[in-house]
Amino acid sequence: MNQIQFLKDVFICSLGAFGGPEAHFSVFYTQLVNKKKYLSEEELIELNALCSILPGPTSTQTIAAIGYKIGGKPLALLTLFVWALPIITLMTLLAIVFPLLIDNNISLDFLKFVAPLAIAFVLFAAYKISNKVIKDKVTFFLAIITTAITFFFKISWLFPVLLLAGGVVAIFAYREDTMWRKISLKVSWKYLILFFLFAIGSYFLVLVTQNILANLFYQFYRFGYLVFGGGQVVVPLMLEQFVDINHYLSANEFLIGYGLIQGLPGPMFAFSSFVGGLATRDLGLFTQIFAGLISGIAIFLPGILLIYFIYPIWQDLRQIKAIKIALQGINAVASGLLLSTALTLILHNINSLASLFIVLFSLGLLFYKKIPAPIIILITLFLGFIF
Known part of the structure; x- marks a missing residue:
């Protein structure tokens, strides 16, 4: 199989990957399954289920797992980068551009409605996930x-802990007699080590150096292994850590960055780069880029x-029904986290x-479904420019 062509297709997926993991899944299906047939629909669904169980960005892990399936570890890493x-x-x-605009007294008032737009995106994500995962009294x-x-x-x-x-x-709650079964696993522990x-090394490095x-x-490494699902779920962790505790940026700057990434293609976890760059705005261009x-x-x-x-032991792990059952509870908790985040943002930013109006208007456009997220972003910027 032509791995260069596969990476080109991954790049095409990245350019069309607006929205969260659910939207990304449809992009993977269209480009990698239906069009190029790198794997079957059943294989894609199984890999997506596996990555939903694991902590981290679901869609990013899914496409990396596809790369692993096709070309092993090297292609999986290249897939992640592309x-x-x-x-x-x-x-x-x-x-980098954000503080330059401020330093040169260039008005950013046209961005004033991006924060309410971000709230609309969080509310919409909470609704979509809740509508999908809340199926009975337990999940509710x-x-x-x-x-x-x-x-x-x-x-x-x-x-x-809640997850x-x-x-x-x-x-x-959903226990069955056949939930658990004995399986034989051949495990390579080096990557888990x-x-x-x-995780441990970076923690002690912070204690010793106190370096930003x-x-x-x-x-961000901690966020990467504490979060299940899409990038929306990491928002409350980032908001607490970088706005409330470390004061690296303001709540408004945080929401502007979060609102902007909604209209850009690719994994939402890349919002971390905006936060990291803005947190080091006073330390020089090279430090900010790094x-x-x-x-x-x-x-x-x-x-x-x-x-x-x-991934190497997935074929054995997939036989354990309890893992898939546990995911139902994990997803229900994730939907609760999103709703809590939305309520917190509303309390602090709707003044x-x-x-x-922007929150309600944006929600209406999102539910209408026929207007892509980038267009909603442009509409919001246009309204901010006018008013």
Whole structure:
């Protein structure tokens, strides 16, 4: 199989990958399954299910796993770079341009409606995920409890604990006699060891150096292994860490960057490059570029290491029904996290009738479905320019 052609197709996918993991899945199906037949529809669904169970960006891990299937570890790594590097580069450049506009007294008032637009995107994502994963009393209970807890308690360790608890509750709630079965696994532990070495090593590096670049790598690497699902789920973690705790950027700057990436193609986790670049705006251009790149790499690194570890034993793991059952609870908790984030953002950022109008107007366009996200972004910028 022509691996160069495959990477070209991955690049085409990256240019058309607007929206979250669900939208990305349709792009993969159209380009890699239906058009080029690199794998079957059943294989794509299975890989997507596997990556939904793993922490990290689902769509990025899925396309890296496809690369692994076709050409092994080297092609999986190249696939990750081709998929993520364009948007990482663009978000880093946006972070560089953003303070330059401010320093030269160039008005950014036309961006004033981007923050309400971001809230609309979060609300829409919460609705879509909830509509898909909340199927009964158990999942509804998990979503509501998660929303309440995370709305009142902004503690970072709560997020992974709640996600794991959701999986456990689902296993007990939907228990079956055939959920567990003995399987024989041949495991190579080196990539899992690397996974933990990066996590522990970056933590101690921050303690020793107190360096902002080390802290960015540590925090984004941590986000990369604490989050299940799409980039929307990482928003409350980033908001708490970089706005409320470290004060690297303001809530408005955070929301502007988050709003902008909604209208750009590629994985939403690349929003980390905008945050990293903006956090180092006072440390020089080279540091800012390096911070943007290292933030993007850090958030994707745990995901690719987990794919390297888990993919070779996937054929055996797929026989364990309990894993798929646990995912129902995990997804319900994730929907609760999104709703909590949306409520928090509304509380802190809707301070006028105009902002409320933009939220409702943008939600209407999103539900209409016939207007792509980039066009909604342009409409919002146009309204901000006029008013």
